[in-house]
Amino acid sequence: MILYWYFARRFAFLLVGIWCIFFVMLALIDLIEQSRRFGAEVEGFGQLLQLTLLSMPKSIYDILPLIVIIATLSLFLGLARSSELVVTRAAGRSALRALLPPVTVALLFGLASIAVMNPIVAATSQEYEARVADLRGDASVLALSSDGVWLRQGTGEGQTVIRALQANLDGTALRQVTFLTFGSEGTPIRRIEADQAVLEGAAWRITDAKVWPLDSAANPEAAALQHPTFEIPSNLTADQIRNSFGTPSSIPIWDLPQFIQRLQAAGFTARRHQVFLQTELALPLFLVAMVLIAAAFTLRHQRGGRTGVMVLAAVMLSFAVYFLRNLAMIMGENGQIPAMLAAWAPPFAAIAVAMGLLLHLEDG
Numbered sequence: 001m002i003l004y005w006y007f008a009r010r011f012a013f014l015l016v017g018i019w020c021i022f023f024v025m026l027a028l029i030d031l032i033e034q035s036r037r038f039g040a041e042v043e044g045f046g047q048l049l050q051l052t053l054l055s056m057p058k059s060i061y062d063i064l065p066l067i068v069i070i071a072t073l074s075l076f077l078g079l080a081r082s083s084e085l086v087v088t089r090a091a092g093r094s095a096l097r098a099l100l101p102p103v104t105v106a107l108l109f110g111l112a113s114i115a116v117m118n119p120i121v122a123a124t125s126q127e128y129e130a131r132v133a134d135l136r137g138d139a140s141v142l143a144l145s146s147d148g149v150w151l152r153q154g155t156g157e158g159q160t161v162i163r164a165l166q167a168n169l170d171g172t173a174l175r176q177v178t179f180l181t182f183g184s185e186g187t188p189i190r191r192i193e194a195d196q197a198v199l200e201g202a203a204w205r206i207t208d209a210k211v212w213p214l215d216s217a218a219n220p221e222a223a224a225l226q227h228p229t230f231e232i233p234s235n236l237t238a239d240q241i242r243n244s245f246g247t248p249s250s251i252p253i254w255d256l257p258q259f260i261q262r263l264q265a266a267g268f269t270a271r272r273h274q275v276f277l278q279t280e281l282a283l284p285l286f287l288v289a290m291v292l293i294a295a296a297f298t299l300r301h302q303r304g305g306r307t308g309v310m311v312l313a314a315v316m317l318s319f320a321v322y323f324l325r326n327l328a329m330i331m332g333e334n335g336q337i338p339a340m341l342a343a344w345a346p347p348f349a350a351i352a353v354a355m356g357l358l359l360h361l362e363d364g
Helices: 002-038 045-062 064-081 084-090 097-136 238-243 256-266 271-281 283-298 306-333 339-361
Strands: 142-145 148-155 158-167 173-182 188-200 203-213 225-233
Touching: 002 045, 002 064, 002 097, 045 064, 045 097, 064 084, 064 097, 064 283, 064 306, 097 271, 097 283, 158 188, 173 203, 188 225, 256 271, 271 283, 271 306, 271 339, 283 306, 283 339, 306 339
Parallel strands: none
Antiparallel strands: 142 148, 148 158, 158 173, 173 188, 188 203, 203 225
Protein backbone atom coordinates (compact mmCIF):
# COMPACT_ATOMS: atom_id res chain seq x y z
CA MET A 1 0.00 0.00 0.00
CA ILE A 2 2.87 2.40 0.77
CA LEU A 3 4.29 1.69 -2.69
CA TYR A 4 0.99 2.54 -4.36
CA TRP A 5 0.67 5.74 -2.33
CA TYR A 6 4.17 6.65 -3.50
CA PHE A 7 3.23 6.12 -7.16
CA ALA A 8 -0.01 8.08 -6.73
CA ARG A 9 1.69 11.00 -4.98
CA ARG A 10 4.44 11.15 -7.57
CA PHE A 11 1.94 11.14 -10.44
CA ALA A 12 -0.16 13.84 -8.75
CA PHE A 13 2.90 16.08 -8.33
CA LEU A 14 3.77 15.58 -11.99
CA LEU A 15 0.23 16.49 -13.02
CA VAL A 16 0.28 19.70 -10.99
CA GLY A 17 3.77 20.64 -12.15
CA ILE A 18 3.07 20.09 -15.84
CA TRP A 19 -0.27 21.90 -15.49
CA CYS A 20 1.55 24.94 -14.07
CA ILE A 21 4.20 24.86 -16.79
CA PHE A 22 1.58 24.80 -19.54
CA PHE A 23 -0.40 27.54 -17.81
CA VAL A 24 2.60 29.88 -17.84
CA MET A 25 3.49 29.04 -21.44
CA LEU A 26 -0.06 29.47 -22.72
CA ALA A 27 -0.49 32.69 -20.73
CA LEU A 28 2.53 34.26 -22.42
CA ILE A 29 1.34 33.14 -25.87
CA ASP A 30 -2.21 34.29 -25.21
CA LEU A 31 -1.04 37.67 -23.91
CA ILE A 32 0.73 38.27 -27.22
CA GLU A 33 -2.38 37.18 -29.11
CA GLN A 34 -4.68 39.45 -27.09
CA SER A 35 -2.30 42.33 -27.68
CA ARG A 36 -2.38 41.69 -31.41
CA ARG A 37 -6.19 41.47 -31.54
CA PHE A 38 -7.23 44.20 -29.12
CA GLY A 39 -4.15 46.33 -28.61
CA ALA A 40 -5.80 49.32 -30.29
CA GLU A 41 -9.14 49.00 -28.44
CA VAL A 42 -8.06 48.44 -24.82
CA GLU A 43 -6.68 51.02 -22.44
CA GLY A 44 -3.38 49.92 -21.00
CA PHE A 45 -1.68 46.64 -20.19
CA GLY A 46 -4.08 45.86 -17.33
CA GLN A 47 -7.03 45.17 -19.62
CA LEU A 48 -4.92 42.95 -21.85
CA LEU A 49 -3.84 40.97 -18.80
CA GLN A 50 -7.47 40.64 -17.68
CA LEU A 51 -8.50 39.31 -21.09
CA THR A 52 -5.62 36.84 -20.97
CA LEU A 53 -6.54 35.56 -17.52
CA LEU A 54 -10.19 35.21 -18.57
CA SER A 55 -9.32 33.14 -21.64
CA MET A 56 -6.68 30.99 -19.94
CA PRO A 57 -8.99 28.56 -18.05
CA LYS A 58 -10.57 27.36 -21.30
CA SER A 59 -7.19 27.07 -23.01
CA ILE A 60 -5.71 24.95 -20.24
CA TYR A 61 -8.92 22.91 -19.90
CA ASP A 62 -8.82 21.94 -23.57
CA ILE A 63 -5.35 20.38 -23.26
CA LEU A 64 -5.97 18.29 -20.13
CA PRO A 65 -5.51 15.03 -22.10
CA LEU A 66 -2.10 16.25 -23.29
CA ILE A 67 -1.11 17.15 -19.72
CA VAL A 68 -2.15 13.71 -18.48
CA ILE A 69 -0.24 11.79 -21.14
CA ILE A 70 2.93 13.87 -20.61
CA ALA A 71 2.67 13.31 -16.85
CA THR A 72 2.23 9.56 -17.38
CA LEU A 73 5.22 9.37 -19.73
CA SER A 74 7.32 11.32 -17.22
CA LEU A 75 6.23 9.03 -14.39
CA PHE A 76 7.02 5.69 -16.02
CA LEU A 77 10.18 6.89 -17.77
CA GLY A 78 11.41 8.17 -14.41
CA LEU A 79 10.54 4.89 -12.70
CA ALA A 80 12.28 2.93 -15.45
CA ARG A 81 15.36 5.15 -15.34
CA SER A 82 15.71 4.65 -11.59
CA SER A 83 14.93 0.92 -11.94
CA GLU A 84 12.06 1.26 -9.47
CA LEU A 85 9.80 -0.77 -11.75
CA VAL A 86 12.44 -3.50 -11.89
CA VAL A 87 12.54 -3.57 -8.10
CA THR A 88 8.74 -3.65 -8.01
CA ARG A 89 8.68 -6.68 -10.30
CA ALA A 90 11.45 -8.36 -8.31
CA ALA A 91 9.40 -7.92 -5.15
CA GLY A 92 6.63 -9.96 -6.75
CA ARG A 93 4.35 -7.04 -7.58
CA SER A 94 2.85 -7.07 -11.05
CA ALA A 95 3.63 -4.00 -13.12
CA LEU A 96 -0.03 -3.92 -14.12
CA ARG A 97 -0.96 -3.33 -10.49
CA ALA A 98 1.39 -0.35 -10.54
CA LEU A 99 -1.07 1.22 -12.99
CA LEU A 100 -3.82 1.42 -10.38
CA PRO A 101 -2.47 4.56 -8.61
CA PRO A 102 -2.03 6.73 -11.74
CA VAL A 103 -5.34 5.48 -13.16
CA THR A 104 -7.11 6.36 -9.91
CA VAL A 105 -5.45 9.79 -9.79
CA ALA A 106 -6.39 10.45 -13.43
CA LEU A 107 -9.98 9.43 -12.74
CA LEU A 108 -10.21 11.72 -9.70
CA PHE A 109 -8.49 14.49 -11.65
CA GLY A 110 -11.11 14.16 -14.40
CA LEU A 111 -14.00 14.20 -11.92
CA ALA A 112 -12.56 17.28 -10.19
CA SER A 113 -12.11 18.96 -13.58
CA ILE A 114 -15.73 18.61 -14.63
CA ALA A 115 -17.06 19.39 -11.14
CA VAL A 116 -14.88 22.41 -10.33
CA MET A 117 -12.90 23.56 -13.32
CA ASN A 118 -15.77 23.31 -15.82
CA PRO A 119 -17.91 25.95 -14.00
CA ILE A 120 -14.83 28.18 -13.71
CA VAL A 121 -14.20 27.83 -17.45
CA ALA A 122 -17.86 28.63 -18.16
CA ALA A 123 -17.85 31.75 -15.99
CA THR A 124 -14.58 33.09 -17.37
CA SER A 125 -15.61 32.28 -20.95
CA GLN A 126 -18.87 34.20 -20.53
CA GLU A 127 -17.05 37.20 -19.11
CA TYR A 128 -14.41 37.03 -21.86
CA GLU A 129 -17.06 36.87 -24.60
CA ALA A 130 -18.94 39.78 -23.01
CA ARG A 131 -15.82 41.95 -22.89
CA VAL A 132 -14.86 41.07 -26.46
CA ALA A 133 -18.40 41.90 -27.58
CA ASP A 134 -18.15 45.29 -25.85
CA LEU A 135 -14.85 45.99 -27.56
CA ARG A 136 -16.23 45.04 -30.95
CA GLY A 137 -19.69 46.49 -30.39
CA ASP A 138 -21.55 43.30 -31.34
CA ALA A 139 -23.24 42.09 -28.17
CA SER A 140 -25.46 39.02 -28.22
CA VAL A 141 -28.86 39.54 -29.85
CA LEU A 142 -30.58 36.42 -28.51
CA ALA A 143 -31.50 35.03 -25.11
CA LEU A 144 -33.53 32.07 -23.90
CA SER A 145 -35.86 31.99 -20.92
CA SER A 146 -38.63 29.82 -19.58
CA ASP A 147 -41.23 31.91 -21.44
CA GLY A 148 -39.65 31.73 -24.90
CA VAL A 149 -37.04 33.28 -27.16
CA TRP A 150 -35.92 36.91 -26.83
CA LEU A 151 -34.26 38.92 -29.60
CA ARG A 152 -33.31 42.54 -29.98
CA GLN A 153 -32.39 44.67 -32.96
CA GLY A 154 -31.53 48.28 -33.68
CA THR A 155 -32.76 50.13 -36.76
CA GLY A 156 -33.34 53.73 -37.79
CA GLU A 157 -36.62 53.90 -35.92
CA GLY A 158 -35.10 52.70 -32.64
CA GLN A 159 -34.52 49.54 -30.64
CA THR A 160 -36.95 46.64 -30.98
CA VAL A 161 -37.35 43.81 -28.47
CA ILE A 162 -38.80 40.59 -29.91
CA ARG A 163 -40.31 37.77 -27.90
CA ALA A 164 -41.48 34.52 -29.48
CA LEU A 165 -42.92 31.36 -28.03
CA GLN A 166 -41.06 29.15 -30.53
CA ALA A 167 -38.60 29.45 -33.40
CA ASN A 168 -37.16 27.33 -36.17
CA LEU A 169 -33.64 25.86 -36.02
CA ASP A 170 -31.84 29.06 -37.06
CA GLY A 171 -34.19 31.58 -35.43
CA THR A 172 -35.43 33.15 -38.67
CA ALA A 173 -39.04 31.96 -38.33
CA LEU A 174 -40.87 32.88 -35.11
CA ARG A 175 -44.29 31.80 -33.84
CA GLN A 176 -46.58 33.57 -31.37
CA VAL A 177 -44.37 36.64 -31.59
CA THR A 178 -44.46 40.11 -30.01
CA PHE A 179 -42.51 43.16 -31.25
CA LEU A 180 -42.04 46.12 -28.88
CA THR A 181 -40.29 49.12 -30.43
CA PHE A 182 -38.67 51.89 -28.36
CA GLY A 183 -37.82 55.36 -29.59
CA SER A 184 -34.50 57.16 -29.22
CA GLU A 185 -35.51 58.44 -25.77
CA GLY A 186 -36.29 54.93 -24.52
CA THR A 187 -40.09 55.25 -24.54
CA PRO A 188 -42.24 52.59 -26.25
CA ILE A 189 -43.72 53.76 -29.54
CA ARG A 190 -45.29 50.59 -31.00
CA ARG A 191 -46.39 47.09 -30.09
CA ILE A 192 -47.10 44.30 -32.56
CA GLU A 193 -48.44 40.83 -31.93
CA ALA A 194 -48.64 38.21 -34.65
CA ASP A 195 -48.99 34.50 -35.24
CA GLN A 196 -45.81 34.27 -37.30
CA ALA A 197 -42.81 36.35 -38.36
CA VAL A 198 -40.18 35.32 -40.91
CA LEU A 199 -36.85 37.07 -41.47
CA GLU A 200 -36.57 37.69 -45.22
CA GLY A 201 -33.66 39.77 -46.38
CA ALA A 202 -33.50 42.97 -44.34
CA ALA A 203 -36.99 42.82 -42.83
CA TRP A 204 -39.31 40.72 -40.70
CA ARG A 205 -42.36 39.69 -42.73
CA ILE A 206 -45.21 39.38 -40.22
CA THR A 207 -48.43 37.46 -40.83
CA ASP A 208 -51.78 38.31 -39.24
CA ALA A 209 -50.40 41.22 -37.21
CA LYS A 210 -52.15 43.52 -34.78
CA VAL A 211 -50.40 46.90 -34.32
CA TRP A 212 -50.85 49.18 -31.31
CA PRO A 213 -49.47 52.78 -31.56
CA LEU A 214 -48.14 53.68 -28.11
CA ASP A 215 -46.69 57.13 -28.67
CA SER A 216 -49.58 59.13 -30.16
CA ALA A 217 -52.88 57.47 -29.25
CA ALA A 218 -54.56 58.19 -25.94
CA ASN A 219 -56.26 54.81 -26.18
CA PRO A 220 -53.88 52.40 -27.97
CA GLU A 221 -56.50 49.63 -28.11
CA ALA A 222 -58.99 51.87 -29.91
CA ALA A 223 -56.29 52.93 -32.40
CA ALA A 224 -55.01 49.38 -32.98
CA LEU A 225 -55.08 48.10 -36.56
CA GLN A 226 -55.15 44.58 -37.96
CA HIS A 227 -52.85 43.80 -40.91
CA PRO A 228 -52.82 40.55 -42.93
CA THR A 229 -49.13 41.18 -43.61
CA PHE A 230 -46.73 43.71 -42.13
CA GLU A 231 -43.00 44.37 -42.47
CA ILE A 232 -40.48 45.66 -39.95
CA PRO A 233 -36.92 46.59 -41.07
CA SER A 234 -34.23 44.47 -39.45
CA ASN A 235 -30.45 44.42 -39.28
CA LEU A 236 -30.32 40.81 -38.06
CA THR A 237 -29.06 37.84 -40.02
CA ALA A 238 -29.39 34.10 -39.47
CA ASP A 239 -25.66 33.87 -38.65
CA GLN A 240 -25.97 36.57 -35.98
CA ILE A 241 -28.86 34.74 -34.34
CA ARG A 242 -27.08 31.36 -34.39
CA ASN A 243 -23.83 32.81 -33.05
CA SER A 244 -25.66 34.49 -30.17
CA PHE A 245 -25.93 31.13 -28.41
CA GLY A 246 -22.19 31.23 -27.80
CA THR A 247 -20.21 28.03 -27.29
CA PRO A 248 -21.46 25.14 -25.11
CA SER A 249 -18.31 25.52 -23.00
CA SER A 250 -19.60 28.90 -21.78
CA ILE A 251 -22.45 27.13 -19.93
CA PRO A 252 -21.67 25.33 -16.63
CA ILE A 253 -22.19 21.59 -16.84
CA TRP A 254 -24.73 21.79 -14.00
CA ASP A 255 -26.88 24.19 -16.08
CA LEU A 256 -26.52 22.41 -19.41
CA PRO A 257 -29.49 19.98 -19.03
CA GLN A 258 -31.88 22.86 -18.29
CA PHE A 259 -30.43 24.93 -21.14
CA ILE A 260 -30.91 21.97 -23.51
CA GLN A 261 -34.54 21.70 -22.45
CA ARG A 262 -35.05 25.40 -23.13
CA LEU A 263 -33.45 25.09 -26.56
CA GLN A 264 -35.68 22.19 -27.50
CA ALA A 265 -38.80 23.88 -26.12
CA ALA A 266 -38.02 27.00 -28.16
CA GLY A 267 -37.64 24.94 -31.33
CA PHE A 268 -33.83 25.12 -31.71
CA THR A 269 -31.64 22.08 -32.14
CA ALA A 270 -29.73 21.13 -29.00
CA ARG A 271 -27.60 18.43 -30.62
CA ARG A 272 -24.34 20.38 -30.23
CA HIS A 273 -24.96 20.95 -26.53
CA GLN A 274 -26.00 17.34 -25.96
CA VAL A 275 -22.78 16.05 -27.51
CA PHE A 276 -20.75 18.50 -25.43
CA LEU A 277 -22.53 17.44 -22.22
CA GLN A 278 -21.90 13.74 -22.82
CA THR A 279 -18.28 14.44 -23.83
CA GLU A 280 -17.70 16.32 -20.58
CA LEU A 281 -19.19 13.45 -18.58
CA ALA A 282 -16.87 11.03 -20.42
CA LEU A 283 -13.76 13.15 -19.73
CA PRO A 284 -12.56 11.10 -16.69
CA LEU A 285 -12.61 7.93 -18.79
CA PHE A 286 -10.77 9.69 -21.60
CA LEU A 287 -8.02 10.75 -19.19
CA VAL A 288 -7.79 7.16 -17.94
CA ALA A 289 -7.37 6.08 -21.58
CA MET A 290 -4.48 8.54 -21.95
CA VAL A 291 -2.77 7.02 -18.90
CA LEU A 292 -3.16 3.48 -20.24
CA ILE A 293 -1.88 4.43 -23.70
CA ALA A 294 1.23 6.07 -22.28
CA ALA A 295 1.82 3.14 -19.91
CA ALA A 296 1.46 0.58 -22.70
CA PHE A 297 4.64 1.90 -24.34
CA THR A 298 6.72 2.90 -21.31
CA LEU A 299 5.83 0.44 -18.56
CA ARG A 300 8.59 -2.00 -19.48
CA HIS A 301 12.25 -1.33 -18.82
CA GLN A 302 13.64 0.70 -21.73
CA ARG A 303 16.98 -0.13 -23.27
CA GLY A 304 19.15 1.81 -25.67
CA GLY A 305 17.46 3.89 -28.34
CA ARG A 306 14.07 2.30 -27.93
CA THR A 307 12.94 4.94 -25.44
CA GLY A 308 12.48 7.68 -28.02
CA VAL A 309 10.65 5.36 -30.39
CA MET A 310 8.26 4.15 -27.68
CA VAL A 311 7.54 7.68 -26.46
CA LEU A 312 6.87 8.80 -30.03
CA ALA A 313 4.54 5.85 -30.57
CA ALA A 314 2.63 6.68 -27.38
CA VAL A 315 2.25 10.33 -28.35
CA MET A 316 1.18 9.48 -31.91
CA LEU A 317 -1.43 6.98 -30.69
CA SER A 318 -2.78 9.45 -28.15
CA PHE A 319 -3.11 12.12 -30.85
CA ALA A 320 -4.89 9.60 -33.07
CA VAL A 321 -7.38 8.88 -30.26
CA TYR A 322 -7.84 12.61 -29.69
CA PHE A 323 -8.51 13.10 -33.41
CA LEU A 324 -11.00 10.21 -33.33
CA ARG A 325 -12.75 11.83 -30.39
CA ASN A 326 -13.05 15.17 -32.21
CA LEU A 327 -14.28 13.40 -35.36
CA ALA A 328 -16.93 11.56 -33.35
CA MET A 329 -18.03 14.87 -31.78
CA ILE A 330 -18.43 16.45 -35.22
CA MET A 331 -20.43 13.46 -36.46
CA GLY A 332 -22.59 13.65 -33.35
CA GLU A 333 -23.21 17.38 -33.79
CA ASN A 334 -24.22 16.76 -37.40
CA GLY A 335 -26.65 14.04 -36.35
CA GLN A 336 -24.80 11.22 -38.12
CA ILE A 337 -24.37 9.23 -34.90
CA PRO A 338 -26.13 9.47 -31.50
CA ALA A 339 -24.69 11.86 -28.93
CA MET A 340 -24.03 9.05 -26.42
CA LEU A 341 -22.07 7.06 -29.00
CA ALA A 342 -20.08 10.11 -30.11
CA ALA A 343 -19.02 10.90 -26.54
CA TRP A 344 -18.46 7.49 -24.96
CA ALA A 345 -17.21 5.29 -27.81
CA PRO A 346 -13.73 6.93 -28.22
CA PRO A 347 -12.63 6.59 -24.54
CA PHE A 348 -13.92 2.99 -24.30
CA ALA A 349 -12.22 2.09 -27.59
CA ALA A 350 -8.96 3.71 -26.45
CA ILE A 351 -9.09 1.85 -23.12
CA ALA A 352 -9.70 -1.45 -24.93
CA VAL A 353 -6.78 -0.88 -27.32
CA ALA A 354 -4.43 0.16 -24.50
CA MET A 355 -5.39 -2.82 -22.35
CA GLY A 356 -4.80 -5.10 -25.33
CA LEU A 357 -1.31 -3.66 -25.78
CA LEU A 358 -0.56 -3.94 -22.07
CA LEU A 359 -1.64 -7.55 -21.85
CA HIS A 360 0.37 -8.37 -24.96
CA LEU A 361 3.56 -6.62 -23.87
CA GLU A 362 3.46 -7.24 -20.12
CA ASP A 363 5.50 -10.29 -19.19
CA GLY A 364 4.10 -10.48 -15.63
